[in-house]
Amino acid sequence: MSSSEAPTSALKQRLGVFDVVAITVSAVTPASSVFVIAPFAIQxxxxGAFLSFIMAAVLALMFAWCYAELGRAHSSAGGEYVYAKRVFGGLAGYATFLTVLASMLFIPPVLAGGAATYLNNALGTRFDTQSVALVIVVSSYALGILNIRLNAWITGLFLFCEVAALLVIVVLGFGHASQPAASLLQPQMLEQGTLSAAPWALxxxxxxxxxxxxxxxxGAVLLAEDMKDRGRTVHRAVLWSLAVVVAIEVIPLAALLLGAPSLEAMLASGDPIGYLLTAHGNETLARLVSAGIFLSVFNAIVAIVIQVGRVVYSSGRDAIWTPALNRAFTLIHPRWESPWLATLFLAVPSALLSLAGSLEQLTSFTVLLLLLIYLVVAACALCSRVLRRDREHPYRMPLWPLPALLAVSGAGWLLVTLLREASGRDLLIILGLLALSVTLYSTHGRLSPTFQKL
Structure with a gap:
C-alpha cells in the first residue's frame, strides 16, 4: 500500500512503564472484576472460587510470559493479530484480528451492564440498567479519543479510587474473620440449602x-508504540500489570470469604459483597464502596477504548481494510494526538450491545472469545522462535517452551470444555467470524503489499 493510501502518521511516544501499567490495570478493572465477575464464579x-482464581493466576502467568516475549519480539500496536500473522501467516492474522475486535466490542457492555446496581446503591436511585450502561459506554468513547498522557492520569486517579473500595473489603473481611483460613482450600457450595463439598469439576x-x-x-503490548523507549520495556509492563492485578483481586476475594459471618448465607445471597458490607459495615460505607466500584467500571471501559483505538489504528496502517478506511483509521488528531476515528470505530455497535442481551450471556460468550485469543498467543509464543528465526527475541520467557506448552494446554482444555456447553448462537457467531476472516483475507489481505510484508 502506498503512502497515498494510508498516511504514515505515528503515535506519539509519551508513556513510561508506570503509565502503561496504570492504563493496563485500569483496563482489567480489578474492582469490577471482584464485584461483577467474581460473584459468577462464587455461584x-x-x-472454591478462591482456588479457581489461584489456578487462573498460575495459568495467567504462563500467558503473561507469552505476551511479554511476543510483545518484545514483535513490538506493534496491533498486538495479537500481528503475532499470528508473522508466525502463522495472513489468514491466521485476519482470524485473530476479528476475534480480538469482537472481544473488544463485547467487553465494554459486559462491564457496563453490571454498573447500574452500584450507581443506584451509591445514590439511592433507581436508574435503568441498560440506560446506565449506554451512558457509560458512550462517555467512555468520548474520553478515549483524548490525549493518552491525560488519559493515563485520569485512569490512574480512578484506579486509586477502586483500590480504595477494595481496601474496605479487605479491612472488613480480615478484621472480622469468621471462617477458618483452611476453608479457602476446602471448596464448599450450597446444595439444597446445606453446605457440601464442591465438586472439583465445578x-x-x-x-x-x-x-x-x-x-x-x-493489553500492555498494545501500547508499545506509545512508550518513550519504543517498547523496549513492554515485557516489564506486562508482567507488572499481571502481578498488580492478581494481588488486587485475590486478596479481597480471600477477605470476602473469610469475613462471611455465615458462609451459607453468603453463598445463598445474590450479592456476596453487599452481604459482607451489610454484616460488618453501615449504609454510608456501603454507598462509598458502591461509588468506588461504579468509578472502576467507568475507568475500565475508558482504558479498553484506548486499546481499541490502537488495534484499529494498527489495522489501518497494515492495510487490512479498504483504502478509504485505511486512511481514516491512521489519522492522528492534531490536538489530541490520538487515532480518533479508529478509537470511535466500535462506539456505535458497542453502545447498541449495552441495550441488548443479559449480562450473563454476554459474559459467557466473551470468555469464549478470550480463550480463543489466549490459545493463539500461546501457540505463537511456542512457535515464534522456531518459525521466525529472522526476528530477534530480546526477552525470553523462563523455561521455554514449558510455559507456552502449559498455556496452550490450559487454554485448549478450557475452550473445549466451554464450547461443549455453549449455545448454538455463540457457536454460529464464532463460525461467522472465521468465515468473514476467509472472505476478508481473500479479497483484501492477499492484495495488500503492506499486510503481506508485515
Missing part, C-alpha cells in the same frame, strides 16, 4: 471465569 463453585470450570476477571494484562 458456580461456591467458596472449581475447574470456574477457572475460565477467573481468567476473564484477570484479563487485560496482555
Amino acid at each position: 458456580q463453585a461456591g467458596s 472449581v475447574l470450570g470456574a477457572v475460565g471465569m477467573a481468567l476473564f476477571a484477570f484479563n487485560g494484562y496482555g
Whole structure:
C-alpha cells in the first residue's frame, strides 16, 4: 500500500512503564472484576472460587510470559493479530484480528451492564440498567479519543479510587474473620440449602471465569508504540500489570470469604459483597464502596477504548481494510494526538450491545472469545522462535517452551470444555467470524503489499 493510501502518521511516544501499567490495570478493572465477575464464579463453585482464581493466576502467568516475549519480539500496536500473522501467516492474522475486535466490542457492555446496581446503591436511585450502561459506554468513547498522557492520569486517579473500595473489603473481611483460613482450600457450595463439598469439576470450570476477571494484562503490548523507549520495556509492563492485578483481586476475594459471618448465607445471597458490607459495615460505607466500584467500571471501559483505538489504528496502517478506511483509521488528531476515528470505530455497535442481551450471556460468550485469543498467543509464543528465526527475541520467557506448552494446554482444555456447553448462537457467531476472516483475507489481505510484508 502506498503512502497515498494510508498516511504514515505515528503515535506519539509519551508513556513510561508506570503509565502503561496504570492504563493496563485500569483496563482489567480489578474492582469490577471482584464485584461483577467474581460473584459468577462464587455461584458456580461456591467458596472454591478462591482456588479457581489461584489456578487462573498460575495459568495467567504462563500467558503473561507469552505476551511479554511476543510483545518484545514483535513490538506493534496491533498486538495479537500481528503475532499470528508473522508466525502463522495472513489468514491466521485476519482470524485473530476479528476475534480480538469482537472481544473488544463485547467487553465494554459486559462491564457496563453490571454498573447500574452500584450507581443506584451509591445514590439511592433507581436508574435503568441498560440506560446506565449506554451512558457509560458512550462517555467512555468520548474520553478515549483524548490525549493518552491525560488519559493515563485520569485512569490512574480512578484506579486509586477502586483500590480504595477494595481496601474496605479487605479491612472488613480480615478484621472480622469468621471462617477458618483452611476453608479457602476446602471448596464448599450450597446444595439444597446445606453446605457440601464442591465438586472439583465445578472449581475447574470456574477457572475460565477467573481468567476473564484477570484479563487485560496482555493489553500492555498494545501500547508499545506509545512508550518513550519504543517498547523496549513492554515485557516489564506486562508482567507488572499481571502481578498488580492478581494481588488486587485475590486478596479481597480471600477477605470476602473469610469475613462471611455465615458462609451459607453468603453463598445463598445474590450479592456476596453487599452481604459482607451489610454484616460488618453501615449504609454510608456501603454507598462509598458502591461509588468506588461504579468509578472502576467507568475507568475500565475508558482504558479498553484506548486499546481499541490502537488495534484499529494498527489495522489501518497494515492495510487490512479498504483504502478509504485505511486512511481514516491512521489519522492522528492534531490536538489530541490520538487515532480518533479508529478509537470511535466500535462506539456505535458497542453502545447498541449495552441495550441488548443479559449480562450473563454476554459474559459467557466473551470468555469464549478470550480463550480463543489466549490459545493463539500461546501457540505463537511456542512457535515464534522456531518459525521466525529472522526476528530477534530480546526477552525470553523462563523455561521455554514449558510455559507456552502449559498455556496452550490450559487454554485448549478450557475452550473445549466451554464450547461443549455453549449455545448454538455463540457457536454460529464464532463460525461467522472465521468465515468473514476467509472472505476478508481473500479479497483484501492477499492484495495488500503492506499486510503481506508485515
